[in-house]
Amino acid sequence: MLLPAEAAAQSVPHVLLVLAAALAAAKALGEVAERFGQPAVVGELLAGVALGPSVLAIVDPGLPVLHVLAEIGVIILLFQIGLETDLRRLVSVGGTAATVAVVGVALPFALGLGVAEVLGLAELPALVVAAALTATSVGITARVLADLGRLQERESQVVLGAAVIDDIVGLVILAVVTRLVAGGTLTVSGVGLTALVAFGFVGAALLVGRFVVPPMFRLIARVGSEQTLATLGIVVAFLTAVLADRVGSALIIGAFTAGLVFAPTPHRHAIERGVVRLGHFFVPIFFVSVGASVDVRTFAQGSVLLIGILLVAVAVLGKFAAGFAPFWFTGRKVVVGVGMIPRGEVGLIFAQTGLTAGVLDPGLFSALTFMVIVTTLMAPPLLKRLLGPRPPGTGPAPADLPGELVNEA
Amino acid sequence: MLLPAEAAAQSVPHVLLVLAAALAAAKALGEVAERFGQPAVVGELLAGVALGPSVLAIVDPGLPVLHVLAEIGVIILLFQIGLETDLRRLVSVGGTAATVAVVGVALPFALGLGVAEVLGLAELPALVVAAALTATSVGITARVLADLGRLQERESQVVLGAAVIDDIVGLVILAVVTRLVAGGTLTVSGVGLTALVAFGFVGAALLVGRFVVPPMFRLIARVGSEQTLATLGIVVAFLTAVLADRVGSALIIGAFTAGLVFAPTPHRHAIERGVVRLGHFFVPIFFVSVGASVDVRTFAQGSVLLIGILLVAVAVLGKFAAGFAPFWFTGRKVVVGVGMIPRGEVGLIFAQTGLTAGVLDPGLFSALTFMVIVTTLMAPPLLKRLLGPRPPGTGPAPADLPGELVNEA
Numbered sequence: 001m002l003l004p005a006e007a008a009a010q011s012v013p014h015v016l017l018v019l020a021a022a023l024a025a026a027k028a029l030g031e032v033a034e035r036f037g038q039p040a041v042v043g044e045l046l047a048g049v050a051l052g053p054s055v056l057a058i059v060d061p062g063l064p065v066l067h068v069l070a071e072i073g074v075i076i077l078l079f080q081i082g083l084e085t086d087l088r089r090l091v092s093v094g095g096t097a098a099t100v101a102v103v104g105v106a107l108p109f110a111l112g113l114g115v116a117e118v119l120g121l122a123e124l125p126a127l128v129v130a131a132a133l134t135a136t137s138v139g140i141t142a143r144v145l146a147d148l149g150r151l152q153e154r155e156s157q158v159v160l161g162a163a164v165i166d167d168i169v170g171l172v173i174l175a176v177v178t179r180l181v182a183g184g185t186l187t188v189s190g191v192g193l194t195a196l197v198a199f200g201f202v203g204a205a206l207l208v209g210r211f212v213v214p215p216m217f218r219l220i221a222r223v224g225s226e227q228t229l230a231t232l233g234i235v236v237a238f239l240t241a242v243l244a245d246r247v248g249s250a251l252i253i254g255a256f257t258a259g260l261v262f263a264p265t266p267h268r269h270a271i272e273r274g275v276v277r278l279g280h281f282f283v284p285i286f287f288v289s290v291g292a293s294v295d296v297r298t299f300a301q302g303s304v305l306l307i308g309i310l311l312v313a314v315a316v317l318g319k320f321a322a323g324f325a326p327f328w329f330t331g332r333k334v335v336v337g338v339g340m341i342p343r344g345e346v347g348l349i350f351a352q353t354g355l356t357a358g359v360l361d362p363g364l365f366s367a368l369t370f371m372v373i374v375t376t377l378m379a380p381p382l383l384k385r386l387l388g389p390r391p392p393g394t395g396p397a398p399a400d401l402p403g404e405l406v407n408e409a
Numbered sequence: 410m411l412l413p414a415e416a417a418a419q420s421v422p423h424v425l426l427v428l429a430a431a432l433a434a435a436k437a438l439g440e441v442a443e444r445f446g447q448p449a450v451v452g453e454l455l456a457g458v459a460l461g462p463s464v465l466a467i468v469d470p471g472l473p474v475l476h477v478l479a480e481i482g483v484i485i486l487l488f489q490i491g492l493e494t495d496l497r498r499l500v501s502v503g504g505t506a507a508t509v510a511v512v513g514v515a516l517p518f519a520l521g522l523g524v525a526e527v528l529g530l531a532e533l534p535a536l537v538v539a540a541a542l543t544a545t546s547v548g549i550t551a552r553v554l555a556d557l558g559r560l561q562e563r564e565s566q567v568v569l570g571a572a573v574i575d576d577i578v579g580l581v582i583l584a585v586v587t588r589l590v591a592g593g594t595l596t597v598s599g600v601g602l603t604a605l606v607a608f609g610f611v612g613a614a615l616l617v618g619r620f621v622v623p624p625m626f627r628l629i630a631r632v633g634s635e636q637t638l639a640t641l642g643i644v645v646a647f648l649t650a651v652l653a654d655r656v657g658s659a660l661i662i663g664a665f666t667a668g669l670v671f672a673p674t675p676h677r678h679a680i681e682r683g684v685v686r687l688g689h690f691f692v693p694i695f696f697v698s699v700g701a702s703v704d705v706r707t708f709a710q711g712s713v714l715l716i717g718i719l720l721v722a723v724a725v726l727g728k729f730a731a732g733f734a735p736f737w738f739t740g741r742k743v744v745v746g747v748g749m750i751p752r753g754e755v756g757l758i759f760a761q762t763g764l765t766a767g768v769l770d771p772g773l774f775s776a777l778t779f780m781v782i783v784t785t786l787m788a789p790p791l792l793k794r795l796l797g798p799r800p801p802g803t804g805p806a807p808a809d810l811p812g813e814l815v816n817e818a
Contacts (some may be wrong), residue, residue, distance in 0.1 A: 012480045012660065013651045020647040027637045027644075035632075065477045071421045223444075225691050228436045234690070235436075237428040242422045251421065277686030280636045283645070 015065050019285070021058050021376060025051055026284035031300075039144065039381055044284050045348075045373060049289020061292040066285070071251070073286030074349065078252040079237040080260015083272050084142070085164050093154075096326040097161030103325035104162060104340050105169050108133035108318030115314055119307065124181055125364060128354035131177050132368050133315050134171030136163040137345035137376065141339055144380045148387050155331045159339035162322075170346050172202075174353065178250050181357035199248045202257050205240060209261030217267045229267050230274025236262075252349065279396045290348045298366040305365075308370030315375050316341055335386050342379040347372040414577050424474050428694070429469050434460055434628075435693035446789055448553065453693050454782060457700020462633040468758050470701040475694070480660070482695030483758065485688045486662040488646040491668015492681050493551070494573050502563075505735045506570030512734040513571060513749050514578050517542035517727030524723055528716065533590060534773060541777050542724050544579030544755035545572040546785065549672035553789045557796050563740045568748035571731075579609075579755050583762065587659050590766035592669040610658045614649060617745045618670030626676045638676050639683025645671075661758065687774055699778075702764060716772075717779030724784050725750055744795050751788040 025047035033043030051059040061067065112130030121129065141163050145156045213236070221229060237258040244254025262268050298304045323337025351368040354360035359367070434456035442452030460468040502510035521539030530538065550572050554565045616683065620647070630638060647665040653663025671677050707713045731748025760777040769777070 012477055013654050015477050016484070016651050016660075018707075020644045020651075023640050024644045027633070027640050031633050031637060065474050068421055068424050068474045075425070078531065131561075224436070224440050228440060230686075231432050231436050231689055231693075235429045235433045238425040242425050242429075245422050251425075274689065277639075277683055278690055280640055281687055284640075336700040363599055 018059055018063065018066060018212055019069075021051060022047070022285055022288040023281070026096045026288050030284070037384060038377060039342075039380060040084075042373065042377055044287035045285075045291040045369075048288035049294050049296060050291075051288060052064075052292030052294060052296075054295045054297050059288060059292045061289045063070070066289060070281060070286040070289035073279075073282035073284070073289075074252055075237065075241050075255040076275060077283045077286065078255040079234070079259045080266075080272070080275050080296055082256040082261075083263050083268055083275065085256075085260055085263055087371060090267075093157045093161040096329050097158050098165060099326040100158060100162035100322050100336060100340065101165035101169065104136065104166060104319050105134045105173075106320030107321055108315060111314040111318050112311075115307075115310055117312075121364075124359045125354070125361075127180060128177055128350060128359055129364065129368065131170075131173045131313070132343070132347045132350035132354075133170050133311070133318065133371070134166070134173060135343060135350070136166040136319065137342045137346060138341050141342060141379075144342075144383055145339070149391055150387050151388075153331075154353060155335040155339070158329065158331065158359045162340060162385055166340075172253075174250055174253070174346075174350060177350065178353055178357075181354065181359045197248050201244055201247055202253065202260075205254070205257045209240075209258070213261050214265050217262075217265060219268075221267060226270045228276065229270045233258075233262060233271035234249075234275060234278070287348075290352055292350065294369045295362050296366075299370070301363060304363045304367050305370070306373075307367040311367055311371035312374045314372050315343065332386070335383070338379060338382045338386060341382075343372045346373075421505070424472075426470065427468055427475060428478075428505055430460060430698040431456070432690070435697050439693070444792060447786060448751075448789060450696055451782065451786055454695075454700040454778075457697035458703050459700075461701030461703060461705075463704045463706050468682065468697060468701045470698045471540055475698060478491035478691060479695040479698035482688075482693070482698075483661055484646065484650050484664040485643070485684060486692045486695065487664040488643070488668045489643035489681070489684050489688055491665040491670075492672050492677055492684065492711055494665075494669055502566045502570040505738050506567050507574060508735040509567060509571035509731050509745060509749065510574035510578065513545065513728050513731030514543045514575060514582075517724060520723040520727050521720075524699060524716075527645070527719075530773075533768045534763070534770075536589065537586055537759060537768055538720070538777065540579075540582045540729065541756045541759035541763075541781075542720070543575070543582060544752060544759070545575040545728065545749050546751045546755060549800070550751060550788075553751075553792055554748070557793060558800055559796050564744040564748070567735075567738065567740065567745050571745075571749060575749075579759075581662075583659055583662070583755075583759060586759065587762055589803045590763065590768045606657045610653055610656055611662065611669075614653075614663070614666040615669060618649075618666070622670050623674050626674060630676060630679075635679045636683065638679045639782060642667075642671060642680035643684060643687070670748075696757075699761055702761065703775055703778045704771050705775075707772045710772060710781070713772045713776050716776040717783075720776055720780035721783045724752065725787075726779050743753075744792070747788060747791045747795060750791075752781045756784075774784055 026044040029043030029047040029050075030040035033040055033046075048059065048061075050056055053060060059066070061070070109130045112133040113126055116126030116129050130149065141159055150156050172389070217229065217232070220232060224232075237255050240255035240258040240261075241251040244257070245251045262271055299308075319340035320337035322340055323334045323335075326333075329336070348369065351360065351365055351372065354368075355362070355365040435453040438452030438456040438459075439449035440452070442449055444454075446496075457468065457470075459465055462469060468475070470479070474553040518539045522535055525535030525538050550568055554568070559565050624639070626638065629641060633641075646664050649667040650660040650663035653666070654660045671680055708717075728749035729746035732744075732750055733742045735742075738745070757778065760769065760774055761779065763777075764771070764774040
C-alpha cells in the first residue's frame with residue numbers, strides 16, 4: 001500500500017522499532033525520575049533527548065508517522081487535562097487564584113520580553129520566548145500536590161485554580177503566537193481578533209457543547225457500551241480539535257475545550273478511563289518527540305547555557321512573585337509561588353511550535369527546553385521540603401495522576 | 410516537520426478527520442451489528458466498505474499513516490488473541506479438537522484449490538484463495554459462545570480448541586504464503602523450510618520467552634506501575650513482531666507468540682487491561698482499512714458474485730464437515746461444525762496480504778471478502794438457533810469479548 005519512495009522511511013517494522021524504543025525508554029526513565037521524586041514527564045523528555053538525532057539517533061522526530069502519533073499524543077493529553085478541569089473550582093478560590101494567574105502570566109511575559117531585548121531578538125522570537133515563560137503546567141502541579149496528599153489544602157486550591165486559568169490563557173496566547181509565526185502581522189487589532197477567535201471558539205464550543213453533547217451522549221449511553229462512549233468521546237475531541245484549527249485557533253485548544261464540555265457530564269469517567277489508557281501509549285511519544293528535538297550539541301555553546309540560565313532566573317522570579325500578588329491571602333504564599341514554577345508540557349509546546357515554524361533557531365529552542373526542564377525539575381523537591389512528608393490518613397498516593405485522578409472502581 | 414510533498418496527504422488535521430470518521434462509523438455500525446445479533450467486527454467491516462474509495466471516498470487505505478495505524482491494530486489484535494490463548498486448554502479436549510482442526514484446515518484448503526482449478530487461476534492466487542479458506546476466527550467464535558453463555562460446554566471447548574490450533578496453523582500458512590507472494594518459489598523444500606522457520610520461530614520464542622520474560626517482568630513489577638507493565642508488554646510484542654518479520658516469519662505471528670508468552674504469567678491481566686483499551690482504538694482502524702479495500706463496483710460483475718457464492722459454499726462445507734470428523738465425539742457435532750464456519754479477521758488478513766502483494770486482482774479480493782463477510786454473518790444466528798437462548802444463571806453477557814474476557818475488577 002506504500003509508495004516505494006516512502007516505504008523505506010515508513011516501513012511498518014521500522015516504525016514499530018522506533019515506537020518500541022521510544023516507549024521503553026520513556027517508561028524506564030519515567031520510573032527512574034519518579035524514584036528521584038520527579039514527575040515522570042522529566043524522564044520522558046530525557047529519554048527523547050537520549051534517543052534523538054544528536055545522541056543515539058534512534059528517534060527522528062521528523063518521521064511523518066511519528067509526527068502524527070506525537071500530535072495525537074498532545075491532543076489526547078489536552079483532552080485529558082480538560083476532562084479533569086472543574087471550572088467551578090475556580091469560583092471557590094475566586095479572586096485569589098485569578099490574581100496569581102494574571103500576575104503569573106503578565107510578569108514572566110514582561111520579563112521574557114526584557115530578556116529578548118537584552119539578547120537583541122527580533123519581534124517574533126521574542127514573543128515566542130516570552131509566551132513560553134507564561135504557562136504553568138496544571139498536570140505536573142496537580143500530580144505533585146496529589147502525590148504529597150495536599151490537594152485539598154487552601155494553597156493547593158489556589159495553585160490549581162491559577163494553573164487552570166494560566167492554561168486557558170496560555171493556550172490563547174499560543175493561538176495568537178501560532179497565527180503570528182504562520183505569517184500574521186503584529187497589529188493590535190490583529191492580536192485582538194486572534195484572541196477573540198480563540199476565546200470565542202472556547203466560549204462557543206462550551207455553549208454549543210453543553211447543549212448538544214449531554215443529550216447526544218445520554219442517547220448513546222442507552223444503546224452503546226462504555227467502550228463506545230469512550231471512543232466517541234475521542235472522536236468528538238478530534239473533531240473539535242480540527243474545527244478549532246480550521247477557524248484559526250489551535251488543535252490543542254479544541255481538544256482542551258472538548259474535555260471541558262465532557263467534564264461535568266455523567267459520562268466523564270467512562271471517557272476518561274478509555275482516554276487515560278490511550279494516553280499512556282500516545283503521550284510519551286509526544287514528550288519523547290519533543291526531547292528528540294533538543295540538540296545537546298548546542299548546550300556546548302556557552303551562549304545557549306547562559307541564555308538558558310537567564311531564562312530560568314526570569315521564569316522562577318516571575319511565577320514566585322505571582323504567589324505574593326494576592327496580598328490579602330492568609331495562606332502560605334511561598335507554597336503558592338513555588339507551586340506555580342513548573343512550566344511542563346505547555347511551555348514545551350510553545351518552544352516546539354516556534355522551532356517547527358522556523359521562528360526559533362536551534363540554540364534558542366534548546367535554551368527554552370533547558371528552562372522548562374529545570375523549572376519542572378526544581379518544583380517537586382522544593383514543594384516536598386515546604387509541605388513536609390505526606391500526612392497520615394490521606395490514603396494511597398494516586399500514582400497515576402494526572403491521568404488517573406478517577407479511581408477505576 | 411513534514412516535508413512539503415507529504416504535508417497535504419498527511420497533515421495532522423486530515424489524519425484526525427479520517428480517524429474520527431473511521432472510529433465513529435466503526436463504533437456505530439458495530440453497535441448496529443450487535444443489535445442484530447452479529448459480532449461488532451461485521452459492522453466495522455461494513456463501515457470500512459462505506460467509507461472506502463468506491464462509496465464515500467473518505468478513508469483511503471493507501472494513506473501511509475493510516476496503513477501504519479492499521480498494522481499496529483492487527484498486531485495488537487493478535488497479541489490480544491495470544492494473551493487469551495490457553496495452550497493447556499488444547500490438552501483437555503485433546504484429539505477431538507486436533508482432528509476438527511486438521512480436517513478443518515485440510516478440507517477447505519483442498520476444496521479451495523479445486524475451485525481455483527475450475528476458475529483457471531495461477532498457482533499463487535490459487536494458494537492465497539485456498540489459504541484464506543482455512544482459518545477459523547477464534548475471536549469471533551469465542552465471543553459468540555460467550556455471548557450465548559455456553560463457553561463451558563463440551564462442544565464449545567472443542568470449537569475453541571480447534572479454532573486456536575487453526576489460528577496457529579493458519580498463521581504458519583500465512584507466513585508460507587507471504588514468503589511465496591514475496592517472490593519465493595513453490596518447491597517442497599522451500600515450503601518445508603518456510604514452515605520450519607515459522608514453527609521454529611514460535612517454538613524458539615516460546616522457549617526463550619518462558620525463561621526470560623517472567624523473571625524480567627517480576628523485576629519490573631517490583632519497581633514499576635501497572636501502566637509500565639502494560640506498556641512494556643506492548644514493547645515486547647512490537648519487538649517480537651519485528652524479530653519474526655526479520656527471520657522470515659510474519660509480524661502478526663510474532664505478536665501472537667508474544668501473547669502466548671505472557672498468557673500464563675501473573676502479569677497477563679495488567680498487560681491485557683492496557684492492551685484492550687488500546688485495541689478499542691487501533692483494531693477498528695484495521696477492520697475499517699480492510700473494508701475500505703473492497704471495491705463494491707466489482708460486485709456488479711456477475712463473475713465476482715458467482716465466485717463469491719462458490720467460495721461461501723466451499724467454506725461452509727469444509728468447516729461443517731470437519732465438525733463430523735471426530736466420529737467418536739458424543740457431543741452435538743452440528744454445533745462444532747457451525748462453530749467453525751466464521752473466517753473473520755485471519756481470512757481477511759490473507760486476502761489483504763494477497764491484494765497488497767499484487768497476487769489477487771480486485772475482483773478475486775472482493776470475492777474473498779464476500780466469503781469472509783457471509784461466513785462471519787451466518788454463524789452467530791445459526792449458533793443461537795442451535796443452542797437456544799442464554800441459560801439463566803450464567804451471569805451477565807461479557808459484552809466486550811474478545812477484548813475483555815478478563816473482568817476489570
